[in-house]
Amino acid sequence: MREITYRQALNEALAEELERDQNVFLMGEEVAQYNGAYKVSQGLLDRFGPMRIIDTPISENGFAGMGVGAAMVGLRPIIEFMTFSFSLVAFDQVVNNAPNMLTMSGGQFNIPITFRGPNGPAHQLGATHSHATECLYANFPGLKICTPATPRDAKGLLKTAIRDNNPVLVLESELLYSSKGMVEPLEHDLLIPLGQAELKREGSDVTIICYAQTVPLALAAAEALEGEEISAEVLDLRSIKPLDLQAILASVSKTHRVVVAEQDRPYCGIGAEICYRIQKEIFDELDAPIARVSQEDVPMPYNERLEQAALPSAEKIMAAVKKVCYA
């Protein structure tokens, strides 16, 4: 094992899959000459050449559609959105063409495409560039969604996504690109299956269900809560769809109390679905109503303090934990 950044882990995943399969290519804004807006594709143009690392104009709907077309004829495109806030301009390609083609072509065309890029609010990007899109895309059948929170998960999930024969969204986090973590050595072919949550911390009093940017927040909250004699378990979903319901139910059956910490908005957010499933499957295991921590239900403010107030935080998660623990 060695310590690398989340950015580097993604770069390794891209390079390994480009190396492994000639049909894999990367396309997006600034991915080639500029080495990526966030330097995730650093060095790939030099190594794999302009036929496989392709700069596009600012035309998300166009290059996302080209990706779907390329996938129909047998290639395995990786489409980078500079941020998933820009994927909204290509919404039709992502939610209509990519996931429906297999069914609507009577099984003739599967779409082995990967859409990837940073997702969710970062730092003072304003309302239009701060979107957490997981709850939007999770609503569409035919799309798989993963949300890595650590370098190891980023590498393992992206590699799995590229090899998947159907559309997968890899929702990265700008705020996590520079975070560091232990990852298997380069020669190790690290694949993490979609739909497998991971316990990031064990505890006995409450389960904090989280993903992506809320994972470090939940871990910080859990650590602080230890000082107040509340033992919190932190369950990182890693995949939003498919959802690892068994892992959720197992943890909740142990702790009986739940806080869902999500980076999207409260209304019809990921947490709403999770709460529904928990009470449906194991109503009798609950000792308190489930609490959710999410963004506030407002357009993301640009003002730094207001933005902080609108975002989920470790403090908000701690408060929610205390509420469900009646502490």
Added chain:
Amino acid sequence: MPDIHMPKLSDTMTEGTVVAWKKKKGEKVATGDVIAEIETDKATMEWESPEDGVLAEIYIEEGGKVNVGDKLAFIGGEGEAAPVAPEEAEAPAPEAKKEESKKAQAETEMPAPADQKKEETAPPQEAGKIEAEKPSANLQPKPEMQPATTGQARVKASPLARRLAAEQGVDLSGINGTGPEGRVTEGDVRAAVKSKAAGPSQTKAAPATKMQAGEGARIHLSGMRKVIAERLVASKGPVPHFYLNIEIDAGPLMTARAELKSAGEGSDTSKITVNDFVLMAAVQAAVKVPKANASFDEDAIVQYTDVNLAVAVALDEGLVTPVITAAQTKSLREISAAVKDLAQRARNKRMKPEEFQGGTFTVSNLGGYGIDSFSAIINPPQGFILAIGAVSKRAIVDDCDQLAVGHRLAITMSCDHRVIDGALGAEYLKELRRLLENPTLLLI
């Protein structure tokens, strides 16, 4: 053709006794024919057949007592026989030996926890609503207002606490919840289980010492006696009672009554009693102070537009409280007639269940038994009850500060403090006093 089941003939009925079968086995019956007399917790009632056909089988003999929903009989078509071994849901193969089928039956009777759970998760009234759609519709009470459905406050407990309590056989209502708004949590149940195991039960008001006197008679609890026991415990426990006492000058009342008696010799006005005046005044005072005509319903106080007057009637085996609905629309004469009719029919057990339901408050009069004054227990979910004593002659100080002989009547109002505060109760009693001390007001 179907089995017919013990019907739910009143809101509080959980079991019933077959007093008599009015049709014999094998006799033809038509929908609406009276086929049996059923004793409920409140009354004995005639029960009409819900089906056309032949009374092919009677499962419960006269005098038998079963739960609501249990099978009573089978009504078949001409020549149709009742199915054999109707109890077994998953019958073993027909060839299976009798012993085995007996065993299977015994096993199906075993799982008591399911029953307990049912009791704890739903108050009997609610469970009844589901049942209520099955049996003959014409006997289903359709009270226009139903304060009765909130009889007992629901115990707040987490789903996990409920499951644990059911598994451990712990009564949730006996546990102090430490969660928000008294919600019982897993920890509370575990603590209760522990303390139960550690020492003798604190939750049960069990007979602490066995009486040494020797048991003379053990009187089986009638349905009515059970309901009285349950409802009054449900009242005095959770309902915070307080009491307001007044003594009114009953002189004018006695005069008015005497005048009606002598002037109306032979007519029904001569039969109007002091109690009728009291009932009329209680109703009119509730019209004047509508805030008192109310009940507590978990998260709200419900005020009623109708004054539904419940009147306590003593019977040999207990008491019942028949209701005069919309009593505010009735004259003194009508109230007098209504209460006499209800009392008469209550004594003969010939009342319809809906006639016991929907009272907004109760008047209980023990004056006839020579009781000077007493405090009554509220009949939930009502907001108060009036306890009326006897009119008695007393030495009084009159308006001129002279000792004189006067008539006095003691009235005690028991209030549910969640609904009625002291000042509101006092306001009601002030109006009651004004009406009773000026009884001609009750004649207009």
